[in-house]
Amino acid sequence: MNTRVIKKTSQALALFMFVSILLPVLALAAVHFENVVYNKYNRTVSGSVYSDTYNNVGDSVYLTTYASGSSILSATYATYNPSTSRYDFRLNWSKSVSSTTYDSVNLNVYFNSVFGATYSVNNSGKKSSPGGGGGGASTSTNGKIDATTGSVSAYELQRAFDVTNKVEITIKGEKLDLPLSALLDALKKYNNAQITVISDNGTYTLPLSVLNGDALAKSLSAEQKDVTVTVTIAKKAGEDVTKAVYALGAAPIAIAVDFNLTASAKGKTVSVDLGKTFVSRTLNVNKNVDSKKAAGVVYNETTKTLSFVPTTFETTDGKTVATLKRNSNSIYTVIESNKSFDDLASHWAQSDVELLANKLVVDGVTADEFQPDRSITRAEFAALVVRSLSLNAVTTNTYFTDVNSSAWYANTVASATYAGIINGYEDNTFRPDAEITREELAAMVVRAANYAGIETAVSSSKQAEVLSKFDDADSIVWAQAEVAAAINAGLVNGLTDSEIAPVSEATRAQAATMLKRFLTLADFID
Known part of the structure; x- marks a missing residue:
């Protein structure tokens, strides 16, 4: 000394x-x-x-x-x-x-x-203290923190997580800084720990299980104690998003907000990968809406286009809030559409198809025609599943020998394969232009449900029980387990009480209806 x-x-x-x-x-x-x-x-x-x-x-x-x-x-x-x-x-x-x-x-x-x-x-x-104090936020004993300075200390997080596994943090600006080490400490205490960041622009609910401390520290060449996690909820400036909304013939009914999650240390910043976790964000909607006509959407800054995001709506005391769920961060808003097709009048799938059209999940063959009874190809249905899950595009296709990188469906097929939604044939082909069978349709919808976190598997005895109701169950080629799971979960119905028709070609109407059932089961739409 x-x-x-x-x-x-x-x-x-x-x-x-x-x-x-x-x-x-x-x-x-x-x-x-x-x-x-x-x-x-x-x-x-x-x-x-x-x-x-x-x-x-x-x-x-x-x-x-x-x-x-x-x-x-x-x-x-x-x-x-x-x-x-x-x-x-x-x-x-x-x-x-x-x-x-x-x-x-x-x-x-x-x-x-x-x-x-x-x-x-x-x-x-x-x-x-006989004198002054310190700290940048005030923490109540019920797990709520007012982060007036845009940051929360490890101590404040510890106090909040001492009383609950779900901590709420209110911010005044657009960003919140959090110490990674304290978040990981909370995750050790509760495997379902989460924080919800509340701002004037919207809210962001982060399950702490998405934070891989070792991977983040390694990517930043830092120790976990030196890493800061930043949640951003910022208004999107400019007119690009609004132009994209009007280009669809829709109307914007919420502000556009950039939701982001990053980690930083030593002057370096990386994005936090959410994996398969569908993280919830909320946006305030500026009018009362019909949930069948409203849709949460994500804006692609490269293509300047909008696409569907799983979204539910809730109205309380005259105020409507949209909850958007996705496993990636980007710019989000809410739109309203009112689409219809001349050839769907009185069709059994009219309401399901129009609902999904308003949500940008399905398109018409033309502006006025949907052609509900036309068959649908394997590539077309893969595209619908990718849209339903709001998956990011995978640009490299190394899966199938018959999927040309220049084909319109190349990225879609790659995304669905990467997510485990589709498999190819034994000869390493995908056969994108082949009409999809009801058996294949059921298998892909079940895999989509599994990706969304829904447990669909049935025991062998339950499988036998479910399939025994259909006289043609023996004609299922390979997807007995998937078809039984789809039927048991209410995703697929028989053509009749005794006929499942597994090898029949699926129609566009049947595909849309199965996707609507899946989205409802996953709580991805109202």
């Missing part, structure tokens, strides 16, 4: 014993702490002290730092800030000084070698 520090400390203790007899009340009443923050993860404590009695006394103002009764730093000098008349300090210690990570530390301050006051502070928040 520095000789000067030891000498100062010894002098301080001796003088303290003497002076405290003479001026105990004066000293204690004259010294105050302000804005003290302790971070146990990077082993720092900072803040300011000042005295009503002792002013501008230079390096004779110093502090001792204790934890669990043991000294961490015996003396650290505070720097006088003439603009504030405060003594600013920032203490830090390495593992060589103390290998223990403390939940709280104590500070003793000395002015002119006279003991002034003690301050005890928890990790990034105060425990008790």
Whole structure:
């Protein structure tokens, strides 16, 4: 330890014993702490002290730092800030000084070698103080945090997660910074821990299970304790989104908002991969809506187009909120359409097809015709499934020998294959232009449901029970388990009470109806 520090400390203790007899009340009443923050993860404590009695006394103002009764730093000098008349300090210690990570530390301050006051502070928040306080947010005991400065400390998160696995954080601006290490600590406590960030632009609910701490730290070449996770809920400036809405013949009924999730450290930033987790975001809708005509959509900045996002609507006290669910971040808004097709009048699938058309899941063959009874190809149905799940495009196709990279369906087939929605044939072909059978249709819808987190599998005994109702069940070529699961989940019905027709070609109307059932089962539409 520095000789000067030891000498100062010894002098301080001796003088303290003497002076405290003479001026105990004066000293204690004259010294105050302000804005003290302790971070146990990077082993720092900072803040300011000042005295009503002792002013501008230079390096004779110093502090001792204790934890669990043991000294961490015996003396650290505070720097006088003439603009504030405060003594600013920032203490830090390495593992060589103390290998223990403390939940709280104590500070003793000395002015002119006279003991002034003690301050005890928890990790990034105060425990008790004769002077000022610290921190950038206020935490209630019910798991709700007001993050007025746009950041929340590890201590504040810890307090909130002490009482609930679902923490709500309200922000004033468009961004919120969170310490990754504290989020991972909460995930260790609750495997279903989540935070909901609430702003004037919308809300973002983040299941902490999507955070892969090791992968994020590695991608940033940093330690987990140094990584910051940032949630962004920002209005999208410009008219591009609005133009895309009107190009569809629709009307915008919510602002466009850019939802983003990133991690950063050492000046580097990476996007957080949500995997297969459908994260919920909400947008305020500016009118009461018919959920059959309204749709949540995502804006593609490259193509300047909009596509479907799984969305549900809820109206409370005259205010409608749209909840959009997707496993990727981007720019989102809500639109309203009213599409119809001349050849669907009185058709059994009219309501299902028009609903999905309004939500941009299905298209007409022309502006006025849907051709509901026409067969549908394997590539066409793959495209519908990809739209229903709002999957990002996979641009590299290395799966099938008969899928040309220049074909309109190349990226769609690659996306569906990557997600496990479709399989090829044994000869490594996909046969994109072949008409899809009802058996193949059922299998793809079941896989889509599984991707969305819906458990559809049935036991062998249940499978036999379900299929025994149909006289033609023996004609199922290979997808007995998938067909039984689809029937059991209510995704597929028989053509009659006793006929499933597994090898018959599926129609566009049947495909749309199965997708509507899937989206409803997954709570992706109302």
